[in-house]
Amino acid sequence: MNESKYTHTSVLLNECVDALQVRDHLTYIDCTAGSGSHSFQIAKRMGANSRLICIDRDAAAIAAAGQRLFAFGQQVRMIRANFSELENILQQEHVDNLGGVLLDLGCSSHQFDTPDRGFSYNHDARLDMRMDTDQTLDAYLVVNTYPEAVLKKIIYEYGEERFAPQIAALIVKTRANAPITTTKELSELIKQAIPAAARADGPHPAKRTFQAIRIEVNGELDAIAPALQTAVRHLVPGGRVAVISFHSLEDRIVKETFAELAQGCTCPKDFPVCICGRQPLIRPVSRKPILPSAEELSKNPRARSAKLRVVEKR
Numbered sequence: 001m002n003e004s005k006y007t008h009t010s011v012l013l014n015e016c017v018d019a020l021q022v023r024d025h026l027t028y029i030d031c032t033a034g035s036g037s038h039s040f041q042i043a044k045r046m047g048a049n050s051r052l053i054c055i056d057r058d059a060a061a062i063a064a065a066g067q068r069l070f071a072f073g074q075q076v077r078m079i080r081a082n083f084s085e086l087e088n089i090l091q092q093e094h095v096d097n098l099g100g101v102l103l104d105l106g107c108s109s110h111q112f113d114t115p116d117r118g119f120s121y122n123h124d125a126r127l128d129m130r131m132d133t134d135q136t137l138d139a140y141l142v143v144n145t146y147p148e149a150v151l152k153k154i155i156y157e158y159g160e161e162r163f164a165p166q167i168a169a170l171i172v173k174t175r176a177n178a179p180i181t182t183t184k185e186l187s188e189l190i191k192q193a194i195p196a197a198a199r200a201d202g203p204h205p206a207k208r209t210f211q212a213i214r215i216e217v218n219g220e221l222d223a224i225a226p227a228l229q230t231a232v233r234h235l236v237p238g239g240r241v242a243v244i245s246f247h248s249l250e251d252r253i254v255k256e257t258f259a260e261l262a263q264g265c266t267c268p269k270d271f272p273v274c275i276c277g278r279q280p281l282i283r284p285v286s287r288k289p290i291l292p293s294a295e296e297l298s299k300n301p302r303a304r305s306a307k308l309r310v311v312e313k314r
Contacts, residue, residue: 009109010037011303012244015290016102017041019242019310022050026099026236029053031083031227034108036065042102043072051075053093057082057132061108082132084223086230099239101231105224106246107131107214109302119214121206124184129214139213143186144179148172158221158249159212167193167209186210211247221249225257232261232281235313240285242310251289251307258282258311285310 010016016038022028024047030039033054043052052075056062059080066078079089083103090098111119111131118128118139127139146154148168156164170193171180180186187206194205215221231241245251261281265274289307296303 009300009302010034010104011296011300011306012290012292012308013037013041015308016104016242016244017045019285019290019308020100020102020240021238022046023099025049026097026239027051027053027093027095028100028102029055029086029089029095029098029231030102030104031055031086032102032104033065033078034058034061034104035110036061036068038102038104039065039076040068042100043069043076046075050099051077053077053079053089053095055079055081055083055086055089058108058111059133060110082223083227084219086227090230090234095234097236098231098234099236101235101239101241103224103227103242104244105220105250118183119210121183121187121204121210124182126182127180127186129210129217131218137217139186139217140179140181142213142216143171144175154216155209155212157212158215159208159210160248161208161212163194163198164209169193183210215249221253224250224253228254228257229261232311232313237313239313240310241282242308244306244308246305246307251309254309258284258309262311280314282311282313285312 020028020042022042022045028042030042030052033039033056039052039054046052054065054076056065057080062078062080069076077093081089107119111117115123115125118125127143129139151171152164152168155161155167161167167190170189174180174189180189190206190209191199199205228241243254245254262283264278264280265276266278267274267276289309292303292306
């Protein structure tokens with residue numbers, strides 16, 4: 001595959017790599033390599049005794065990132081995997097000097113902009129939405145086989161869509177006559193289910209439902225907390241984790257997981273001394289999330305919802 005075919009505009013690129021404070025004699029992991037933009041900047045800052053492990057479940061991403069980082073030779077290792085497998089990867093790669101971990105959550109620009117991947121309501125394609133094209137579950141199966149109650153729950157919880165009952169009901173009614181096969185069909189159906197007054201302004205009416213189905217297909221939320229816990233557990237003192245999230249569901253998980261890991265003693269306040277012995281594992285690097293600059297937003301409007309949270313191992 002030609003790397004030029006895989007394009008992705010990395011968000012908060014400099015802020016993210018700066019936050020990792022790349023040092024020599026340490027291992028760094030990019031859990032969501034994409035086209036390799038973040039990975040490339042990390043590799044450029046590494047010393048001769050550092051190494052970088054790049055993970056992505058998308059075969060096209062791994063191929064593109066591998067080409068971009070080819071010049072770094074043995075210092076960079078490419079692994080096609082889900083970052084939910086981080087614990088196993090750390091063991092298999094014998095990592096005992098983890099200096100930093102990056103997670104850039106959500107989809108890549110390439111996945112949204114490639115019509116036949118079926119991620120976008122702006123292109124007409126078969127319902128797919130798989131980040132890992134080898135997996136069985138895709139958007140077609142979710143839309144055409146999930147019970148109405150489950151669809152409603154997914155659309156409401158993962159899409160934060162208040163018209164989830166109406167959308168789920170119309171999906172089930174429509175598919176009873178013939179399967180819903182394309183992104184255009186689904187998008188038009190969602191428009192029909194949402195009252196005209198609610199469609200008058202705001203984002204595209206299909207945005208929330210497409211997000212919900214994509215999250216379900218890829219299990220995007222399930223792996224975040226375990227991966228962060230694994231990363232923090234393996235970090236060397238002073239090592240850092242940087243996470244970019246793009247919607248409130250992701251950010252809430254990141255924020256709550258970091259808060260739990262930063263918590264110290266949990267004994268009742270009226271105890272004279274601590275008996276739990278719990279110590280905070282991390283400290284936040286900044287009190288509030290880091291947001292894209294006005295300059296970045298002018299160049300890449302897709303960055304508008306991005307938030308960067310960074311923590312450091314104590």
